[in-house]
Amino acid sequence: MTHGNAASSAICSVQEFLSFQYDYIILGGGTAGLVVAARLSEDPNIRVGVIEAGQDQRQNPMVTCPALCPQMINRPEYDWCHKTVPQRGNQGKIHAQCRGKMLGGSSAINALMYVRGSRQDYDDWSEFGEGWSWAEIEPYFAKHETLGGTELRTQEDWPFMPFQPKSHGNTGPVQTSFNQWRCPLENSWIQGCEEVAGLSSRPESPWGGDHVGFFSSLVSIDRVGVKGTRSSSASAYLTPNIGRQNLKVLTDALVTKVILSGSTATGAQFIHGGEVCEVSTRKEVILACGVFKSPQILELSGIGDPEILQRAGIECVVPLPGVGENLQDHAISGSTYELRNGVTSLDSLLKPDNIMEQQKKYMEDQTGALAAASSCMGFLPYASLVNEKTLAETCDMILSCQEGNASQTTKSQQIIDKLRDPHSGSVQFSIFPATLNLEKAAEDQSLLLDPNVSRDGITIVSMLQYPASRGSVHVTTSNPLADPAIDPAYMTHPADVAVLAAGVKYLERVSQSSHLRDKLERRIRPDPSVDLLDLSQAAEEVEKTCLTEYHPCGTCAMGDVTDHRLRVCGVTGLRVVDASIFPTHISGNIMATVYAVAEKAADLIKEDAV
Ligand SMILES: Cc1cc2nc3c(=O)[nH]c(=O)nc-3n(C[C@H](O)[C@H](O)[C@H](O)COP(=O)(O)OP(=O)(O)OC[C@H]3O[C@@H](n4cnc5c(N)ncnc54)[C@H](O)[C@@H]3O)c2cc1C
Known part of the structure; x- marks a missing residue:
């Protein structure tokens, strides 16, 4: 490993960046992009260039202090602040995305929950690309992770934080840990969920391919090195390699297209400081601009559905109709409750005196609420939430609404199989120990935390894991400065409404469980007049209040847009490596899977270079 001159930095000026010849150009220095950059530049003879639209915020406390992440949302210095088109399945609402x-992309702004999908999710992926089964991707989870600080779990919390060391890495760049600070109500919620689901045990190893049940999850927070700070792809993969002479990173540079010579990618065009610049590559261009911008850049480059490109005034160079299709997201819906007198949540911690105490604690020993993230969660099979008749009706809805090509038919069948599977985590649940306003937050996520609470509250949410709805992301103009049209198609499939409603109904029962009922004063949202135990009323609510779990994926899907080695079909020298290559959604939060995809992609790129 070459670290070069410690005084030099990979982050450079545009003049310096353009003065080099690169073997690989990586477009987007986000979660996946920086993994690939770090792995490829391990060979000092390989020169790697990264082009990132955002800035270097690695030392900014908003990024490093875990609890401050909501404050970055909707601020253009951290957030792209995308908007969706009006959502016809959700009363025409325009959702913030x-x-x-x-640098670090969404791993630097996200809510830090460290979760992996189920074994079956990746086995299903292998139907769209050889080499992506659970057995084949599992080593890349361990490769990116170091699980630290497990000895810091208190005796009381220990039973709620199950794990098996064999499922975890201990030398990877991304630091994971359990929360040290937790809201006292979290364990009661876990017990209430278990009581209603009739579960007598917790998952043994939630990161080992089976996470059905309830537990306090890991978070991407470092407890060992720079204690109490966010571990993002920038801190994990860039900071340790910042002195490499063969790695150059340009920030504040907006990629506008991939340069093609015929159907071969030869470089990229970008705008920096108002100037249009071009950079060429000897080997490959790796597109890692994320689920919304990677398909946009392909389309701006003339790779996509000829009709869509023609409408936007872009000449089609490589027809590839799957680009920008297959958008899938996890949708959330849930309820907010006021707590009884004397029962507390994060709401009281946010009051001025308490927050100052927490700030002092964070400064002193990097612990307390500011060094924690929401992490209590669980997964249940849909088949356990509804009776056989409702299950059959939901599966029939998917069968009868089937449209599209053979790949979509396979995807629909996989969803049906998972909904029927009594061991599949097809619905995720979580508790946010604060009063949230899910209804307002859909359109402006900075309004998620309700500031005007007189009493402490909690919000419990249900999340659809295998959406049957399919959305899209497409350019509407050849102007690279304009956002693409983003349509997640929330709740446009009746099966999605049915699954999410069943989750909301289950949580209403949890609120009445023996572990919670004497701690909750009343439900404040949805209005108490709504009977959430009635599936049709719960369905109306989810159609009204759903919003993103921040897990969009699938817009340059493996099998449709890329091959199994993530090479763009019909183009030489161009790969996509980010959340857009997911062919189908997974059960659980997706950051860990993006890291694993990127680690595996780096190996594929190295193998293909030989
Ligand atoms: C608010 C929020 C909360 C989340 N919470 C969690 C969580 O708790 N747990 C979890 O597992 N997942 C969570 N996620 C999801 C997870 O973080 C993302 O799915 C994942 O990080 C995406 O990685 P990526 O590499 O695909 O894209 P990104 O990390 O978004 O990287 C794309 C990069 O490309 C850059 N870029 C884009 N366009 C251009 C351009 N034209 N030119 C140059 N650069 C460009 C971007 O600036 C960015 O740096 C959350 C996401 C968000 C937004």
């Missing part, structure tokens, strides 16, 4: 705009 936050994406990290800085």
Whole structure:
């Protein structure tokens, strides 16, 4: 490993960046992009250039202090602040779509929950690309991770924080840990969920391919090195390699297209300081601009559906109709409750005196609420939430609404199989120990935390893991400065409404469980007049209040847009490596899977270079 001159930095001026010849150009220095950059530049003979639209925020406390992440949302210095088109399945609402705009990308703005999908999710992926089964991707989870500080779990919390060391890495760049600070109500919620689901045990190893059940999850927070700080792809993969002479990173540079010579990618065009610049590559261009911008850049480069490109005034160079299709997101819906007198949540911690105490604690020993993230969660099979008749009706809805090509038919069948599977985590649940306003937050996520609470509250949410709805992201103009049209198509499939409603109904029962009922004063949202135990009323609510879990994926899907080695079909020298290559959604939060995809992609690129 070459670290070069310690005084030099990979982050450079545009003049310096343009003065080099690169073997690989990576477009987007986000979660996946920086993994690939770090792995490829391990060979000192390989020169790697990264072009990132955002800035270097690695030392900014907003990024490094875990609890401050909500404050970055909807601020253009951190967030792309995308908007969706009006959502016809959600009363025409325009949803905010936050994406990290800085080195580290969304791993630098996200809510830090460290979760992996189920074994079956990746086995299903292998139907769209050889080499992506659970057995084949599992080593790349361990490769990116170091699980630290497990000895810091208190005796009381220990039973709620199960893990098996064999499922975790201990030398990877991304630091994971359990929360040290937790809201006292979290364990009661876990017990209430278990009581209603009839579960007598917790998952043994939630990161080992089976996470059905309830537990306090890991978070991407360092407890060992720079204690109490966010571990992002920038801190994990760039900071340790910042002195490499063969790695150059340009910030504040907006990629506008991939340069093609015929159907071969030869470089990239970008705008920096108002100037249009071009950079060429000897080997490959790696597109890692994320789920919304990677398909946009392909289309701006003339790769995509000829009709869509023609409408936007872009000449089609490589027809590839799957680009920008297959957008899938996890949708959330849930309820907010006021707590009884004497029962507290994060709401009281946010009061001025308490927050000052927490700030002092964070400064002193990097612990307390500011060094924590929301992490209590669980997964249940849909088949366990509804009776056989409702299950059959939901599966029939998917069968009868089937449209599209053979790949979409396979995807629909996989969803049906998972909904029927009594061991599949097809619905995720979580508790946010604060009063949230889910209804307002859909349109402006900075309004998620309700500031005007007289009593402490909690919000419990249900999350659809295998959406049957399919949305899209497409250019509407050849102007690279304009956002693409983002349509997640929330709740446009009746099966999605049915699954999410069943989750909301289950949580209403949890609120009445013996572990919670004497701690909750009343439900404040949805209005108590709504009977959430009635599936049709719960369905109306989810159609009204759903919003993103921040997990959009699938817009340059493996099998449709890329091959199994993530090479763009019909183009030489161009790969996509980010959340857009997911062919189908996974159960759980997706950052860990993006890291694993990027680690595996780096190996594929190295193998293909030989
Ligand atoms: C608010 C929020 C909360 C989340 N919470 C969690 C969580 O708790 N747990 C979890 O597992 N997942 C979470 N996620 C999801 C997860 O963080 C993302 O899915 C993942 O990080 C995406 O990685 P990526 O590499 O695909 O894209 P990104 O990390 O978004 O990287 C794309 C990069 O490309 C850059 N870029 C884009 N366009 C251009 C351009 N034209 N030119 C140059 N650069 C460009 C961007 O600035 C960015 O740096 C959350 C996401 C968000 C936004």
